[in-house]
Amino acid sequence: MEEPDVEPAVTVVPGADPAAGQLCFAWGPTEVLVCETRFGRTGGSRPGRPGSGASGPALSACVAGREEGGASASRVFVFRKDEDIYIDALRKLFNESHGIFLGLQRSEEKLAGKSRKAHLVQVSKNYRSVIRACMEDMHQAASKFVPILSAMELIWNLCEILFVEAAAAGPLLLRLLDWVRLHVCDVDNMVREVLSSEDPSKHELFWNVVDAFVLQGRMDEARHLLSKEASANPMSMNMYRILDDLMEKMPVPSLNNMQTLTEMELKWQHWHEECQRYLQNGTFASSSHMESICKILLGDEDAILEKKELMTTWYHFLVTRLLYSHPTVKPMELRFYAQSSMDLFLGRECSPEPLDTILMAAFAFEIHEVIKECSIALSNWWFVAHLTDLLDHCKLLQSHNLYFGSNMREFLLLEYASGLFSHHSLWQLGVSYFDYCPEYGRAYLELHIERIPLNTEQKALKVLRICERRQMQEQVRSICKIMAMKALRNNRLGSALSWSIRAKDSAFATLISDRFLKDYCERGSFSDLDLIDNLGPSMLLSDRLTFLAKYREFHRLYGEEQFSEAARLLLMLLTSHIAPCFFWMTLLTDALPLLEQKEVIFSTEQTYGLMRCLEDLTAGKLDKQKFQDDVETMKVEMLRLALARNLARAIIKEGTLEAS
Amino acid sequence: MEDVCAKFVSQKISKVRWRPLHAAALQPPDIFATGSWDNEDNRISLWSVGDLGNAGLSGEYQGEPQLLCDIRHNGDVRDMQFLDQERIVVASSTGTVTIFRHHQNNQTLSGNQRWEKAHYHVDQDTSCGGAACTGVICNKPEIVTVGEDGRINLFRADQKDAVRTIDNADSSTLHAVTFLRTTEILTVNSIGQLKIWDLRQQRNEPSQIFSLTGDRVPLHCVDRHPNQQHIVATGGQDGMLSIWDIRHGTMPVCLLNAHEAEMWEVHFHPSNPDHLFTCSEDGSLWHWDTSTDVSEKPSFLHQGGRTTAYFSHSTINQSVVSAWLSNDPTKDRMEITNLVPNETLSVNSLDVLGPCLVYGTDAEAIYVNRQLFA
Known part of the structure; x- marks a missing residue:
């Protein structure tokens, strides 16, 4: 068994004063309900029964709303674990990614081999574009969540390159360059400023922009800018031409495996020596700017580190360094360069932020570490749940089993979906996530629903x-x-x-x-x-319902003056014992008008049946108590009389019929 | 599906309705209203899909819907109808019926008129609790509402009290209502019955009851053929589409297996009634097309192409057996397409007007298709 390696976080309840009295808690509809009790810090006069304060009024208060109880001892605080769920602007993210998630689960069977990988990369890109779309919306609203979303996208993109796409040496560097270009976008603002000025080459930031382009490997753009400067300085034309030539010739790994790595390395070696030669010849000695660019091209760490402000982050430094000194870096070597780049860039005094730790773990291919750090650092489960699910589909997590629950994917999905279920409106999304948790999803769904x-x-x-x-x-x-x-x-x-x-x-x-x-x-x-x-066939659901429907049918028949039919049905209801006891008297009373009709409706046989029912009823009642009032007794008497009269008429009628 | 544009709106949509067009208008509709449900704070919103400013001459621009204005609404929006160009009648799950007015000059919405607790339960303690108003239909100035309390209310815009109330009109929940003629309405309920009520009669009983055979599957929606008023379509809890001919019989003319879950809405296309649209809890939206030409059975409706059919409906509809009532409508006479590619959560509502379709889902998105017949 693993030990939990993080101390549980202490949550300060805003507004509550633990010094004044004890707090108690109960698991509630969202996460935890905490309320203040009247017990003092040390237990008070009465024996402290923990939780007793949470009963009765306190709990109902929280159902009604939150906090604001008036008296200080009656406040209830609602705690939510996954607070990001409640941010309205993020609902777009939850809903749109829900669709992508479902698509990924459904496509699982269909895909195999190469198209599978392409598909997974596409899914990953879709997730990222949802984050980006959400970010844009929030930009307009100037939300404080933009940096969080931006960090999420940064991490996701790196994971996409390293884990989902699993780029090999060569293309790996190109992907990392794209990654840095996408996320370090200060340079673009700078470019806009410089280019919009009257004379770009005279702008004070001109060389900064050129450097930034070079640091990101954007050679064409850098050369374009340099050509402007060159045309302004015909004196040093030659120098510019040489630098331009070097930048143009710089070999880059190709995406489509047209050249082997050795070929690439050979070319690169050759180009590297050429740069070296020019630098040593002092070709660029007259311009410190150009000299430093040449040094960067040579992968001179000190020269690159001088541009620290332009790179802003250590991972930019890492990628630049790789570009100019190890362009064919293999995935497994990344961790060493990453570690040393971070140490060089941050120096000794600076301790890494959570984001740095996460990226470092990714560069070291420690997937579980990435997920763990993300879970700790981010205030939502959305990110880790979806990322883990995607990585699981890439078959990267299969060996790992937790000592609790089933596996990590399922555990995180369950957490995320539980968060959704605590939301008044997003609960519908949670259902699909539970559906795709084979082990505990069903049980969770049953409890939540x-x-x-x-x-x-x-x-x-x-x-x-x-x-x-x-x-x-x-x-x-x-x-x-x-x-x-x-x-x-x-x-x-x-x-x-x-x-x-x-x-x-x-x-x-x-x-x-x-x-x-x-x-x-x-x-x-x-x-x-x-x-x-x-009622139709549904009347068969219960005997009583059948009786109700049949009794109503009796009324209909009676209303339509189909007396003999009605009489037969009534007797059937009485003798088949589906009528409830309390209703027998009513049924027998209903027989009265039928007995009193001009023509004889009940035969002798049927009359005997009715009499038996009446006797059963009165006999049953006699045991317990007398009929409560005279009305009842009178009814019975009337019935007896009517029955007797009917019997007499029926005997006569039947006798006459037989005789004739 | 590139001609469909989607917008995520951070609220589950329960109703969408196009704003009606002026009688003489030639342009497609450009404004629609949505209502949300199951939120702590539900809203009525108006959206524009018009090419506001950035259209260009190409007409190809498909901007996503822009929010014009919105207003808070108490309770879930259960149904919604435009009374006219400016006023929307909204039925709430609290039992209240509200008319909102859209001020077009400054793009705001405001409450215009309200009938509190138009629908309510009377429990044993005789205290009143609101009961959800489930359906509303307008025929300016008259407004008819139905609710979970089985009550039918007839209101008139600008009149404070109900013109007519039928208490206990139905013993189960009334799910939807529509006008049959100016004085007659159709209701469907949760025990599979379709009832016709004549509002001129003072009797508090329906003039006719139709019902499904077999299991009394609840009916959730009803719509009437715009030209042939005896043809009525309903959708049920099992996703079945039923077509009724209210001139004869008490049972549906045909039952069509459709969705896998509750059919929330059914709409005949108002000007092209050979087309029908249904949406469902299973996340699908179907387009039923009976206009496809069938060679063996010449139909008067389709001889002269779409335009003639359009003009001649009123004169020839007596002699033509509508495609909807033919005995075997599934057999090569009907083309059915699902308009939602990846079904996820329920499509709660749809509306169709001219070449435009709009629908809203529980996945908090609204979709607009402006080239339905392209």
């Missing part, structure tokens, strides 16, 4: 769809139940029923059906007929 506040039906529908697509039965049931409960509380029985039908929750459907029936008992009429009449 249950904690999404379902404040509107539309949101509930969306959450429900997420769960249904992933066959998360448990969550589907619980969401439907929550929504059904809400509808029930609002007296929307119809809505409640349709929610429980969707969840196939028969217990709840029974509960709602009972509410319908009780409402009917009280009011004597049905509400929500449009629903009950159109």
Whole structure:
């Protein structure tokens, strides 16, 4: 097991005073809720029960909003681990990169061999262009996040060159040059200033610009500027021509393997000797500027270091140094040059910043170190999660397993997605990230999805769809139940029923059906007929629901004066025992008007059935208590009378029929 | 897809609507409105896709939408309709219906009129809580709203109180509403029913109920054919597109398997109704085209090309069986294209006007396609 190699950071709670009283905390919907308690620093008079302050009002206060409690002991602080999630301008970054992330996961199977690498480089470039686009937006708003984004892009670009593209010796240097040109852009501002002046060659920054171009290996631009100066000084024409010639002839590694490395090295050696010769001959002795340029071309470290201000960073120095002394540097040699460049550039007194450490780790090909340092230095999980995922697709991380969780990619994705889920609006993005975490993604999703506040039906529908697509039965049931409960509380029985039908929750459907029936008992009429009449096959969800639908059918038949049909259905409902006990009396009372019709509807057989039901009902009740009031007793008496009369008529009718 | 431009707007978009054009206007629409949802701070925003200044003569410039103005909105925006050129009616998840006015001279939005708690629940303690207003439709000056409380409200712009309210019009949630004729409306609900209401009648009951067979799959959206008013399209929770002929039967004429999840909106093209557009929770947006020429079955509609068909609709629509109602519309009569290349998150809303399509997604982006029929 590895030891955690960083001390946990101390977070100061702004506004809270730990000296005045103890703080307590609870894991909350975002990350941590901290609140002040009334207990003194040393424990106070009562035995300190940690966490007791977080119960009751304090917690509900934080649900309502944050802080501002009035009295000092009732303040609650909300802590968020991934604070960058809450920056609105970064939402563009999260959303756009989400699309790229999904594209990368989906393309995984299709690609193989060479096209795979090209594809991964393209994906990496897409990620970077999203960061750049975000940066541009923020530039306009002058946000303090521009430097952070810029650093993220710098690191990502270097990782792209070294890990994703894995450039070989030769092209490696060209890529690094591009990298420096892209990120050290002070020179471009300087160029603009110089070129816009009336006489560029007289501008005080003229030589600075030329030097900067040379340091970045932008030979054509440097030569173009020099030619202006040359035309202004016909005296030293020759000197300019020689320098121009040297700069033009400088061999560069080619991108498309047209020449072998040895060829390149030979040419370079030759060119290097030529430069050396001119310098020793004192060709440039009359111009200190040109002499220093020639020294730079020769890779003279002191000459390059003199231009420290123009390079601004040690990694610029590194690349310049490589360009003019080791143009065919191999990836594995980078770490030594990087280390010595940093030491030379920063000197002894300056300790490296986090960014320097990260870049150094990258140059040393210590991928895990890069990711670790980034995790510590950056205030978001976005960067490490996406970078790690990409590197994992490059098959660079496979050997490494953590002693917790599954692997690093999954661990970081889970962290990032959890952050998204704590956001009121970005939670939808988090779902896809969990989908692509094979080991724990599902469990995380299950836990997080249950904690999404379902404040509107539309949101509930969306959450429900997420769960249904992933066959998360448990969550589907619980969401439907929550929504059904809400509808029930609002007296929307119809809505409640349709929610429980969707969840196939028969217990709840029974509960709602009972509410319908009780409402009917009280009011004597049905509400929500449009629903009950159109239940269709969903009525089979629960017995009670079936009963409700059938009972409503009885009413319809009765209304349409199909008495014998109605009578048969009523008896069926009573004898099949799907009717709830509390409803028997109502059913029997419903039989009354049928019994009193002019023509005989219930046969003798059916009348006996009804009588049995009535006796069952009264017998059952007798055991417990007498009928509460006279109304009930009277009803029973009336029923008995009606039944007896009907029986008599039925016997006569049936007898006559048989006789005739 | 280079003729589609996207803009990320840092809020999940629940509705997009083109501003209607003047009757005599020849230009394509250039301004649309969006509403957001699920934010702590939801907004109504107006965007311009006009070639503001940098157009040039080529007409090739495809600028991304520029924000003209926006205003805070309380609660999720559940539905939105332009009442006229300047006023937008917005339905909120809090149950409030608000009219916003767009002041074109100084590009600002302001609240113009508001009906607080137009939709509400009455619970057992008889205290009122707002219920989401899920749909709104305008026919100036009349505004009809429906909500989760199953209530139908008829408002008139500039009148403080509701002209007509049908309490408990539906026992389940009403999801959408549209005008059938000037006095009749269509609603769809969460138990798969399509209902026609005649607002002239004082009875609080629908004049006709249509319903899906089998599982009562909730219907989420409804639109009526712009010329042949008996043809109605609805979209359901299972992503199915249903076409109804409200002159006969109580069941849909045809069911078309479409999306894999909730169909949030369906729209006939207002001036080219052989084209239909649907969008869904699964992140896709489909263009259904029945105008493709079929050689075996000559259709009057397509004999003279698009322009004649356009002019002659009103005179010949009695004699023509619309392509939408033919028995087997899937069979080589319909061309379906998905307009979203990489599906990720839900496409919540779309609107189509002239050659322009706009749609908004949960991925916090709005897309504009200005050459739909190119």
